[in-house]
Amino acid sequence: MVGKEFLLNSKQMAFFVAKGYLRFDELIPEEINKAVMRDIDAGTVRSQPAGTPLSQCYPAPSAVGEMIRLPQVQGIIHSLVGPDPLFDHQAVHVRQPNEGAAQHLHGDSTIDVRMHFDVQLMYFPHDVTPEMGGTLIVPGSHFRRINEMDIARYQNIVGQIQMVCKAGTLMVVHHGIWHCGRQNKSDQMRYMFKVRLNPTVRQRLLWNTDDLTDETKKQQTIFGGAKKSDDVQSILGQQEPWFEWGDGRLEIINRIKLWRFITGDDNFDVHYWLSRLENMPENLLEAVE
Ligand SMILES: [Fe+2]
DSSP: OOOGGGSOOHHHHHHHHHHSEEEETTOSOHHHHHHHHHHHHHTOOOOOOTTEEGGGSSOSSOHHHHHHTSHHHHHHHHHHHOSSOEEEEEEEEEEOTTOSOOOOOBOSSSOOOOSSOOEEEEEEOSOBOGGGOOEEEETTGGGSOOOGGGGTTOOOOTTOEEOOBOTTEEEEEETTOEEEEOOOOSSSOEEEEEEEEEOSSOOSSOSOGGGOOHHHHSOBOSTTOOSOTTSHHHHHTOOOTTSGGGTOHHHHHHHHHHHHHHHOOTTOOBTTHHHHHHOOOOOOOOOOO
């Protein structure tokens, strides 16, 4: 069982719901980063059959196993997909030095409209400089469900994030996030280890919910009346630069639906966006004499 101190908090979960990712810079210790690089170079990072419990994957000695079994990583996994998720697939992504092109922007797998979600851990075992490209993601794109390379024609989207980071950085993304490997213009090989995980339990209140008080759950109905800039409602209402007309109501409604799903609070709302759509009175007005 993961210690409560290693679980995510409600604001981090709200950030994940809103943006479709979380990043943890320099989370993994340097000795594990170096050991993972050695295993990658030796070709010994063994995959597993899809559907294998994660707890049975990467048995010792395995540097990737050490990374995954860190309590901080276990806490992230538990908070998002619960205890002992299933291994889906892994990939050691390699970008050659001085390569001629970037990977096309895409979503992994096919159109997947589940409210339940898989996560992908993206682990950067060495420093990634701007010249090395890095993995690119489009924050908030995870509700725009697409089929693989449907979006490949798009080159750059305002608001995109390029993962320039120090060794040991871990990013966790929702299965729907738009992403790609950027062009590596350096003279060094670039690596990123990815593993996708499937939940085996209903994804509800799996994180440290101590901060999920009545106050943070309260619906904020006054437009522009955010009390704090970092409460759950404010995080779920944050704009992305690519939102239509700088508003993104549809995206915020999708965030509300996912927040309701992971909290079980069917009355939760942000700025009344979803409550309005659910208002379908059936009570008939009695005839007036
Ligand atoms: Fe991908």
